[in-house]
Amino acid sequence: MKKILIVFGTRPEAIKMAPVVKEFKKCEQDFETKVCVTAQHREMLDQVLSFFNICPDFDLNLMKPNQNLYSLTGDIINGMKPVLEEFKPDIVLVHGDTTTSSAAALAAFYSGAKVGHVEAGLRTYNKLAPFPEELNRQLTGRIADYHFAPTSKSQNNLLQEKTDASSIMVTGNTVIDALIESVEIVNKVHDNDDINRLKELIDPKKKLIVVTGHRRENHGQGFLNICDALNTIAKTEHVQVIYPVHLNPNVQKPVYSILGDNPNIHLIDPLPYEAFIWLMDKAYLIVTDSGGVQEEAPSLGKPVLVMRDTTERPEAVEAGTVILVGTDKNKIADEAMNLIENTERYNKMSQLHNPYGDGKASQRIVDFLLKN
Known part of the structure; x- marks a missing residue:
């Protein structure tokens, strides 16, 4: 043994x-x-x-x-x-x-x-x-x-x-193994406080953009650019942004100072895994610098904008399930708005095969x- x-x-x-x-x-x-x-x-x-x-x-x-x-x-x-x-x-x-x-x-x-x-x-x-x-x-x-x-x-x-x-x-x-099991579990949950709070927060009339960000290489000017881009995106009346903010002070300080007063952007505490899976499943679009989300989201049919200049996961870029946008505020905003407004492009991207x-x-x- x-x-x-x-x-x-x-x-x-x-x-x-x-x-x-x-x-x-x-x-x-x-x-x-x-x-x-x-x-x-x-x-x-x-x-x-x-x-x-x-x-x-x-x-x-x-x-x-x-x-x-x-x-x-x-x-x-x-x-x-x-x-x-x-x-x-x-x-x-x-x-x-x-x-x-x-x-x-x-x-x-x-x-x-x-x-x-x-x-x-x-x-x-x-x-x-x-x-x-x-x-x-x-x-x-x-x-x-x-x-x-x-x-x-x-x-x-x-x-x-x-x-x-x-x-x-x-x-x-193995993240796909975990995701398949997790979606089954979450779909059977009827009384989860975190999910219930999200249900109250989400406006079903708006397209939901879920944001995560924490990478060290984005600290400083990178996060300032990301926040400026999110402010631009959230000016659109039919868009809602939910951003579970990482606990790192280098993330919290710029995010809350720049985005805290935007009524279309909801800054919330980091979510338990099951609540985050539920939220991703309800999203229209995901904007992230996370490696795992690049792998998970395509299995849920969600296009992903990756706020990194390089990725060790090029398969998703080649498959077309994610788009690298770096921390260029114009590129983040332009790609997001294009997917929000261009239904044909969005549908094509959301139906692509997950390579993971x-x-x-x-x-x-x-x-x-x-x-x-």
């Missing part, structure tokens, strides 16, 4: 690893599976754990006020040491591009465990965009023994980096590790 340790620390990781945890737990005869959370994010992480009914076996509880990348990286490596010594996993599974992923992978390597990288092979090849995620992902990729690439393009990136082809499996993205999978990625990861 192989011992599997699944490690994550942020809300996006938790969402994408939840279906992986559940799939491994189904195979108790083949795997002893334990979950370790670093709690790089605390409150938002706990919401996802509760929604998917996951109880961690190890909780490092590392989140601190004003934490920085230096201390967080060291705390994760040091925090992982006793966990690895106690459980002695054969394989440690990490996800994506967070500080948790790269630091936990390095700790696992030090312990002698093999490392499996879920959502492997995404690249911009610009180590400052996204920062620090691009380099986190590349570091994790160099450490990993098994690479679970969501697409063939991700696989090709790994092959070009001389990664052993036999160690790579194209799986699709069929909801069976987690099953493919389990099947791969059963054979390796």
Whole structure:
């Protein structure tokens, strides 16, 4: 029986690893599976754990006020040491591009465990965009023994980096597994306070634009431009903007100062995962700098404007389900207004195929590790 340790620390990781945890737990005869959370994010992480009914076996509880990348990286490596010594996993599974992923992978390597990288092979090849995620992902990729690439393009990136082809499996993205399960759960919920508040907020006569934004590289002038663009879009009478604002002060300060008085823009607290899924499903258009939303929204038939200059998810751009607009306020506003007014273009974009999978990625990861 192989011992599997699944490690994550942020809300996006938790969402994408939840279906992986559940799939491994189904195979108790083949795997002893334990979950370790670093709690790089605390409150938002706990919401996802509760929604998917996951109880961690190890909780490092590392989140601190004003934490920085230096201390967080060291705390994760040091925090992982006793966990690895106690459980002695054969394989440690990490996800994506967070500080948790790269630091936990390095700790696992030090312990002698093999490392499996879920959502492997995404690249911009610009180590400052996204920062620090691009380099986190590349570091994790160099450490990993098994690479679970969501697409063939991700696989090709790994092959070009001389990664052993036999160690790579194209799986699709586990976020689609999570989304399919989540939509089913949310549609059965009839008494959720967060969803009920959203129902009261939404004007059904208006086209709803949902906004998220938090990327470090957009802090400063980037967020000022984004806010100016949203003000322009929200001047349109038949448009409503709902923006769950990230807790980072570098986001909160410009957003509330520039957008706080616009009656067509509703600034709200970050939403629990299930409420955000519900809100995305009701949206007409989504404007975001999030990687996960680029993958999720097309499965819901929602066009996406991505407020980044580069993306490690070019498949969506090539498929036409997302449009890169950067932080150019004119481009954000122009593309949004075009999709609001041009019904034919909107319908074509909303009906395009999602390149990120069929909801069976987690099953493919389990099947791969059963054979390796």
